[in-house]
Amino acid sequence: MRVVIVGATGNVGTSLLDSLSDDDHEVVAVARRRPLRQLPHAEFVAADIVTADLVELFRGADAVVHLAWLIQPGRDASLTRRVNVDGSERLLEAAVEARVPLLVYASSVGAYSPGPKDRLVDESWPTEGIATSFYARHKAAVERLLDRLEREQPELRVVRMRPALIFKRSAATEIRRLFAGPLLPGVLLRRGLIPFVPDVARLRFQAAHSLDVGDAYRRAIVSGDARGAYNLAGDPPIGSSELTELFDAKPLRLPAALLRGAAALAYRSRLTPTEPGWVDMALSVPLMDSVRAREELGWVPKHSSIEALRELLEGLRAGADAPTPPLARGTTGPARVRELLTGVGGRP
Numbered sequence: 001m002r003v004v005i006v007g008a009t010g011n012v013g014t015s016l017l018d019s020l021s022d023d024d025h026e027v028v029a030v031a032r033r034r035p036l037r038q039l040p041h042a043e044f045v046a047a048d049i050v051t052a053d054l055v056e057l058f059r060g061a062d063a064v065v066h067l068a069w070l071i072q073p074g075r076d077a078s079l080t081r082r083v084n085v086d087g088s089e090r091l092l093e094a095a096v097e098a099r100v101p102l103l104v105y106a107s108s109v110g111a112y113s114p115g116p117k118d119r120l121v122d123e124s125w126p127t128e129g130i131a132t133s134f135y136a137r138h139k140a141a142v143e144r145l146l147d148r149l150e151r152e153q154p155e156l157r158v159v160r161m162r163p164a165l166i167f168k169r170s171a172a173t174e175i176r177r178l179f180a181g182p183l184l185p186g187v188l189l190r191r192g193l194i195p196f197v198p199d200v201a202r203l204r205f206q207a208a209h210s211l212d213v214g215d216a217y218r219r220a221i222v223s224g225d226a227r228g229a230y231n232l233a234g235d236p237p238i239g240s241s242e243l244t245e246l247f248d249a250k251p252l253r254l255p256a257a258l259l260r261g262a263a264a265l266a267y268r269s270r271l272t273p274t275e276p277g278w279v280d281m282a283l284s285v286p287l288m289d290s291v292r293a294r295e296e297l298g299w300v301p302k303h304s305s306i307e308a309l310r311e312l313l314e315g316l317r318a319g320a321d322a323p324t325p326p327l328a329r330g331t332t333g334p335a336r337v338r339e340l341l342t343g344v345g346g347r348p
Helices: 011-020 054-058 077-097 134-152 169-180 210-222 240-247 256-268 277-284 291-296 305-318 334-341
Strands: 002-006 026-031 043-046 063-066 102-106 157-163 165-167 196-200 207-209 228-232 250-254
Touching (some): 002 011, 011 026, 011 169, 011 210, 063 077, 063 210, 102 134, 102 210, 134 277, 165 169, 165 210, 169 305, 196 240, 207 210, 207 305, 210 228, 228 291, 240 250, 240 305, 256 277
Parallel strands (some): 002 026, 002 063, 026 043, 063 102, 102 157, 157 228, 165 207, 196 250
8 A cells, every 4th residue: 555644753653654664555754844864664755734735745645644733833823723724624635636545634532522521422422622722623623624525525535533642752852842841840750759730620631652543543544444533542541540649649629720720821921832722622522432443443552541641751751752853852952942942832
């Protein structure tokens, strides 16, 4: 198979490349910036989904995987929408014109409307997003584009992956830069050094290891009949009790409004790049049932959600990275000075 992966050098893209490496595929890895080293088992093509000729890039492909997405700069709403929504629309149109038979899209738990935290929901839960989160609004907007695409192009097989939070050690530098910012000292994340973790009603979330997510994408590509949406989440859901055990800390009961207020203040003060809509999304999205992926794709995660989170924390403490621009420490500059000079959350 000829597989074109758009957004191939980030957290999930590198895991998908790793997952496909044992198969006999012709893989084209597409990203805006060239990796620091040659990608194994893949041809690299530099392209931007907003401006590149995607039709020619996709001609002859048996599958296109759409992973390209901007989380930062969260302070530039026009840029993030131009890439996330308008760029996705260009990509879908190019896939149709190039007659690609399979499109695999990286949706998210963030596409879901508010839902329960005391039970699991399947893929039929509404995908209207969370109104106060630009990330969720963009994911929901692309879901609507895919709805239209499926109505108008029934011969095109469309797969929507909806993963939980995705962690691995080598993505630690990128995740810190996108969500915590340059002021977070990794040493504070050591077990026993944080005395309290927030115990907030509805602050329960799911996680999956990036390599497990990459394996799910590979299974969707090679299955021959995968179609529709698939939730991807490891077990167990993570809440206050799991966090207190992980950090050897005590739970501190807090109202949700205080947590959101603190996030909003830190964002306005440019102490972190994370706008408060991320807190709204964390408190609102439902817990997902991954039975469909397990039954139809044969997907069995090798890592628990706790193991995935623990690996990320170890990577944050060590400053772990990988030799691609989204994941590399060099992207942040010495002592993270590049993040500070360009504004926390003020650049992609």
